[in-house]
Amino acid sequence: MTDQSGIDTLQYLSGQTARHVRLQLASPSEIVNPLLFFLLVVILFPLGLGPDPERLALMAPGILWVVALLANLMICMRLFVDDFEDGSLEQLAMASTPLALSVIPQLLAAWMTGGLVLSLAAPLFGMMLGLPVSAVPVLVASLLMGTAIMLLLGAVGAALTVGVRRGGILLALLILPLYIPVLIAGTRALDEALHSGDPVVALAFLGAGVTGGLLLAPLAIAAGLRVSLEL
């Protein structure tokens, strides 16, 4: 790759990022809906479990992480649908930039308006469940990494099922098993933080997941999209 084409590719990718961020901001409901879902579930749990703060605090890691996982699933279900229907994906596949690179802007935009927002709002939800303030940094750090991994994994499933009518359930079946290690590591980190243990091991596991995911998932997503586009 010559210097010039490298610069062109960067320009193209930043243009695509701007396009997707603009599109996300143009439909605020898609950003707000997962947050609302999160809020509603967090409100419902104390009603179902009883208001005992100690019991709630004990269950908070599991509740927060499961709800974050489900909210992320909602985000993944919408991921490629519009672009598939209006021909954008076809055009993306025809561009000279490899598909594994050109899907990254969309993932970045989806994470910034999804996972990032969820992670930053999570301390509020944590406090509603009586999570001590000392655990908040671990909560945010684990969710920042966890939502990124879950988005990358979910995008692989979304790429494979985008051509399937009502593929939502199929997507959930495909990717929920893959989310289990992430869920275990995330709740483990929070548990350790709650009981003054050492959350670093679990956080390091999540960090490794993000790195591996960033390297491998775009290739799998590109392959999945090619299958869906029947290229």
Add this chain to the structure above:
Amino acid sequence: MTEPLLMASELSVQKGVRALLSNVSLTVNQGDVWQLAGGNGVGKTSLLRAFARLARIEVFGRLERCEDVLYSGHSAALKGALTPRQNLMTHPSGLNAPSDLAIDTALEAVGVLGHADVQTARLSAGQKRRVALARLFLPSPRLWLLDEPFTALDVQGVNVLEARFLEHARSGGAVVFTSHQSAALGDELKVLNLEHYCGD
């Protein structure tokens, strides 16, 4: 000037178990304007998608073509939430982010400059079509593969587009488009009637 941009020999197109077209041979040279003609369902779009290597179909035979191709299909990859200007600036097909000036010129050529900063969703079907076709007035690849480019255009729009086809062909490009209407492109238009290649 005569390097072929696309060469198909004995191409057969199959959709599922149904054979659509067989033994299609076509050479598109620089300066050519080809119309793929034929009635509804004869396989115009399928053949064009095969040329673009976007086939959701099986293709047999030999197909060679240059790498810089512009394909415009029924769905134009336009986002209703973006303005025409933003749509063109960040179109997923393009590497060369065009300048503001180039976009203004292109939108003016297709007559929608007045709506450049309105949400695309608020435009009429014909205006959206014009925005999609504005890509042809930006610095673009040599080979154009256009599926029904004249749909939803008024007479004036059709004239502008035909003039642009000829201009592109004279500057060393080539156009392959599908249409069931006969275009008024005069002597320079070559027509491939797909009715002759139907079925087995």
